[in-house]
Amino acid sequence: MPSAFISASEPPSSAEFPVVDAERIVEIEQRHHRVSELLESVGCFGLLLQRPANIAWFTSGVDLSRGARCESTAALLITVDARLVLTSNIDSPQIFDCQLPSLGFQLKERVWTESRQSLLDDLCRGRSMASDAPGPRLTDVSPRLAALRSPLGNVETRRLRDLGRDLTHAVEATARNLVAGRTEMEIAGEISHRMMKRGILPERIQAAGDGRTRVYRHWSYGDRPVNRFCVLSAVGRRQGLHCGVTRIVSFGEPSEDLWEDFARTSLVHATAMFFSKSGWSLADVWGRIQRIYEKFGCADEWRNCEQGEVIGYSPCETAVLPRSEYPLESGTAIHWHPSAGAAFMGDTVLVGTEKTERVTGANEGWPLLVVQVKGTEVSVPDILRRPAASVLRSAASSHGATNGHANIHLPGLHGETELNGAGDSILNMAGDDSVMIVTEPSQSVLD
Secondary structure, three states: OOOOOOOOOOOOOHHHOOOOOHHHHHHHHHHHHHHHHHHHHHOOOEEEEOOHHHHHHHOOOOOOOOOOOOOOOEEEEEEOOOEEEEEEOOOHHHHHHHHOOOOOOEEEEEOOOOOHHHHHHHHHOOOOEEEOOOOOOEEEOHHHHHHHHOOOOHHHHHHHHHHHHHHHHHHHHHHHOOOOOOEHHHHHHHHHHHHHHOOOEEEEEEEEEOOHHHOOOOOOOOOOEOOOEEEEEEEEEEOOEEEEEEEEEEEOOOOHHHHHHHHHHHHHHHHHHHOOOOOOEHHHHHHHHHHHHHHOOOOOHHHHOOOEEEOOOOOOOEEOOOOOOOEOOOOOEEEEOOEEOOEEOEEEEEEOOOOEEEOOOOOOOOOEEEEEEOOEEEEEEOOEEEOOHHHHHHHHHHHOOOOOOEEEEEOOEEEEEEEOOOOOEEEEEEOOOOEEEEOOOOOOOOO
């Protein structure tokens, strides 16, 4: 068999060499400096990084997890003067050729037949070492590292916006092409396919049909066909960063029960996003959303599922809890996903100095509701209707309605819905003067 070789008279093309990313070099140098300060403060010689979230943060987005969250193909050892990659002879060529080229990292290699732990033990022997995980003779600094990962910087927020756009497209495109009768597994597979086409690794996918989430809030997907409606949710990872989004699709006009759940959820969702402001704490925002649950007849609904989390290099950097004093500042990313009954909503927002930005905003053509919070209009994604003639007839009959209208009665809310000529739902709800759903969308505070 003839061997392949590169002739000196035919120099290799530039495509064979990775382009040095000057922006990443600056990011890594800045993080090395911050780690050096950390080492000085804890009196340690070096920092051992083994968790994928911390490795991705330090390397400005390199994913060495081989698609899994539980382990990495390499560890990093950071000292004041050097940054070493600890890996096997199998993985080192790919890491240095494709993932960490010309970025100032040195290799400490072991043969694949030897355990990584033996290499770590040799390097750490006789030295005071900090680590992102507990271990014998190691100083666990994982809380300090979590603080370094957030808030996100300019490069990271740009990547998060791109990730949010592509992830939203994957979920919404799946919803737009759904037909009644597909199984939850098939739907989840379509979401995953669209995510991976855009370089997004699925961290979590939910395709919960026909009210399954009313009982099982963490339902992923099963083999049952979806006939009435489906909650589509995804958390994806790219360049180390995470983002989450949720949408609902109904085959025909949604049932009255689903509408009531959805109306409540939309008010909570809009309130959570609106009050995600720099200078506030998570407890401050929690107080606002808990009040909405109370006002609109479902005071204990929040107890049935998590409401959100600060998101970044980990899918949950910090959980949103009633008494959390975690401070929000410019660059904090939050994945809000409130629920009521069978209805879920989910978007990732980025706290800014002057306004909050939704990075998973609905794409053009997706129906919207506009919720007024403290006099400001906040748009939220509506339920997408897909054709299902039998479902439409059944829904109209159960509502006792004609001409596409349906009455809805909620404690603290009253109003009417209709399906307009474009297929968008218009939900006109009257609440108190602080939070209510309005009919005519205009400029929203969340773009």
